[in-house]
Amino acid sequence: MEQVLVCLKTNGVIKLEVLDIKRRELVALGKAIMAGNIKSIDKHVIAALDAGASRDDILKVVNFIMSDNKLFTSIIELLKVLSIEEDIRAPSISIIDDVRE
Numbered sequence: 001m002e003q004v005l006v007c008l009k010t011n012g013v014i015k016l017e018v019l020d021i022k023r024r025e026l027v028a029l030g031k032a033i034m035a036g037n038i039k040s041i042d043k044h045v046i047a048a049l050d051a052g053a054s055r056d057d058i059l060k061v062v063n064f065i066m067s068d069n070k071l072f073t074s075i076i077e078l079l080k081v082l083s084i085e086e087d088i089r090a091p092s093i094s095i096i097d098d099v100r101e
Contacts, residue, residue: 025048026053030061033065033075037074041077046081
């Protein structure tokens with residue numbers, strides 16, 4: 001994630017505004033994971049999904065920073081929140097609707 005931020009740095013200032021909302025949230029998610037900030041992980045997973053990120057996009061962030069063993073607690077939290085959000089966002093099918101088809 002630090003490599004991404006270095007690429008966005010101009011005259012010592014990180015210019016996140018050049019990124020679209022989805023990518024800004026993915027960068028913020030990577031920073032939250034690296035910091036082990038559980039509350040921020042939850043917030044940025046949800047915001048990234050709302051901005052159009054896919055599960056694969058989010059897991060690519062995880063894959064990018066997985067080399068640090070200290071991050072596993074954060075990654076487990078990310079996967080938990082992602083799973084909960086997918087369940088909430090998934091359309092439910094009732095038994096009655098299923099039988100009628």
